[in-house]
Amino acid sequence: MSSTVSSTGSGVASVTFDVIVVGSGAGALLAAIRAADQGLKPLVIEKTSLIGGTSALSGGGIWIPCNHDQARAGVQDSLEDAFRYVRTCARGEASDDRVLAYVETARVMADYLRQIGVAYRCMPLYADYYPTLPGARPGGRTMDPVDFNAAKLGPQALEQVRPTNPGQLIFGRMNINAFDARTMLAKEPRANWVLAKIMLRYFVDYPWRLKSRRDRRLTGGQALMAGLFHAARQRNIPIWTDTSLQSLIVDGARVAGVVVRRGGADGREQREERLSARRAVILAAGGFERNQAMREQYLPQPTDQGWTATPPGANTGDAIQAGAAVGGALHLMGLTWGVPTLLVPKEEKYRPMFVERSMPGCMVVNARGERFLNESGPYPEFQQAMFANHAATGGAIPAWIVFDADFRAKYPIGPLMPSAAVPDAKVRKSWWDQVVWKGETLAELAGRIGVDAQGLAASAARMSEFARTGKDLDFDRGGNVFDRYYGDVNVHPNPNLAPIAKGPFYAMKLWPGDIGTKGGLLTDREARVLDSGGQVIPGLYCVGNNSASVMGPAYPGAGSTLGPAMTFAYRAIAEICGQPMALERTDLLESAA
Incomplete structure (x- = not known):
């Protein structure tokens, strides 16, 4: 017609x-x-x-x-x-x-x-x-x-x-x-x-x-x-x-x-x-x-x-x-169709973080330095957990994804390529303290991002123990086939868990974003x-x-x-x-x- x-x-x-x-x-x-x-x-x-x-x-x-x-x-x-x-x-x-x-x-x-x-x-x-x-x-x-x-x-x-x-x-x-x-x-x-x-x-x-x-x-x-x-x-x-x-x-x-x-x-x-x-x-x-x-x-x-x-x-x-x-x-x-997002300067919109948080050697914490979710879980639940924890503690919006030098060397996260390909010296200067924060120790990192240092150290130590046993006793990260899909197949006994122990340490700020209502x-x-x-x-x-x-x-x-x-x-x-x-x-x- x-x-x-x-x-x-x-x-x-x-x-x-x-x-x-x-x-x-x-x-x-x-x-x-x-x-x-x-x-x-x-x-x-x-x-x-x-x-x-x-x-x-x-x-x-x-x-x-x-x-x-x-x-x-x-x-x-x-x-x-x-x-x-x-x-x-x-x-x-x-x-x-x-x-x-x-x-x-x-x-x-x-x-x-x-x-x-x-x-x-x-x-x-x-x-x-x-x-x-x-x-x-x-x-x-x-x-x-x-x-x-x-x-x-x-x-x-x-x-x-x-x-x-x-x-x-x-x-x-x-x-x-x-x-x-x-x-x-x-x-x-x-x-x-x-x-x-x-x-x-x-x-x-x-x-x-x-x-x-x-x-x-x-x-x-x-x-x-x-x-x-x-x-x-x-x-x-x-x-x-x-x-x-x-x-x-x-x-x-x-x-x-x-x-x-x-x-x-x-x-x-x-x-x-x-x-x-x-x-x-x-x-x-x-x-x-x-x-x-x-x-x-x-x-x-x-x-x-x-x-x-x-x-x-x-x-x-x-x-x-x-x-x-x-x-x-x-x-x-x-x-909403929730997903954690992060700000990258000069990009027209916030970036969603779908899969990097599943890789072993990272954790997500609130202002108390406490984990409050399964980092490898579905992204809508991730966003909902941020709202729920913020209502309870006042410190999960924003939340922080924290990782150590081993993670940084191996895996991409947000706009960062692994340091094996793009070392810190070649990271854009404008990204430091805007996209990614760094500390030689966990205590230094905690001070830079405004997170409780004792809580952060305790969470990292607990995560390192979970990595040794292969069992996340708090949120069962890596305990199902969905979590493990984006885990590292070379990491045992749990592809989603690795110690957070080797400095320097890094953090990125996460917001309760979405990919639509x-x-x-x-x-x-x-x-x-x-x-x-x-x-x-x-x-x-x-x-x-x-x-x-x-x-x-x-x-x-x-x-x-x-x-x-x-x-x-x-x-x-x-x-x-x-x-x-x-x-x-x-x-x-x-x-x-």
Whole structure:
């Protein structure tokens, strides 16, 4: 179908599409691509000048139970176990039928990604985040995107995709996928060969480097979003950047379009436009983590939009507020996808710390010098533990990750490469006492960071004893398969524990950051927005962090944001086309009742 133009009473042109998608992350582009494949005319609007949203900054993983690649990897899974696991994680904060819709449809969506040229492979050793819960698996449900060749897009189109976090690049230049990252961080026998191969491939690709500063080999969220952008371009889907949602248009009881403001970039004059949607508006514009007022209204205190690891200027809750203005109910607004973050000068946003804290020879302490969590645990629990301990002690925001000279020599952390590669003398001078603090003794370090010296010394001594025995008696660090995934395979008896005993000693300041909020508009299993009475608002759909998470307060596994975003986008288009996807295993709902 082609778009049509009609005149409104105000004299402002009104452009009509079948489906208008607000946002340009994974859920948004998947919805637009699927709509085009179903014969609809979609439009994507994006408030910033770049495409990809937070999805482009992510690891690109998707959590897909019973996925098409598990058999190849020798992974056994079942729909029954997946439903039970997610239902347990959700703790009643997501309806059972919505949980079932997700675990049934996720594998269908993942296979569709493969069909449109966005290939994924399962990670057989990457465990669910709560491996002791019923229905959990020790690996195989998280999928990582296959590397994408940026030449398919070309240098000019690639520049339209939001670049990744500096922390996800080797030496600030080379992309790395999740498999290679694990090999290198865990110091598996082939780690040096993997690093050498990545560097050799990059440096011999001289013709591409003359065209673009960005690596031709795209991985993680870059591979996902470049692949989706490529698929959208193949279908000639219009994507309007620098176009912000102002409000939703309601015709009777139905959402029938959007009011947007276009322009403003490169000195262009802003103008307001009314856009009509024949079939639906899909909100997929992320959460509200960059809106300080909304954070203060809904989130635990203290809170600061600066701590988040998502793009500045994006995810300000506009679409959530627009949906609420037409009657949409809000749910889970007090929750985030938490992760500890740290400030690196001159970077546009705080860096998330996902995996380095799992390596042996470090610990996290509060102002008393006391450990208060399992450093290797899931990152949302890490953030929640910071809030809980701060409420009890007043000293966990910020917290400090402390490590010794052995750790510093072996492992990267934050922006620091191992001292074996970049010794202290070559670390940027501006980073000292801003990113990293140093003391020749633990007592000196404690004085520099304002932490109780006796408490810090006692915690280090206790951690060193745990390393000797292999058992963390306080928080059981390294006691499950998830913790051990990013441990050092050469360290025994526990790959997550090593002494903190050799000076000099170092510390970094951690904040209770996030990679997005998880509360938003309440939706049903077809991603239709519901009002406060549980009734569908016709014509309005919502996916991703724009909506309240199907995972409730939990984070079942890596990819629990992107997986549902794209899965419910897929289901939404089916419903919009008049072909809603029926639930297959309603017996599971009956048994759960």
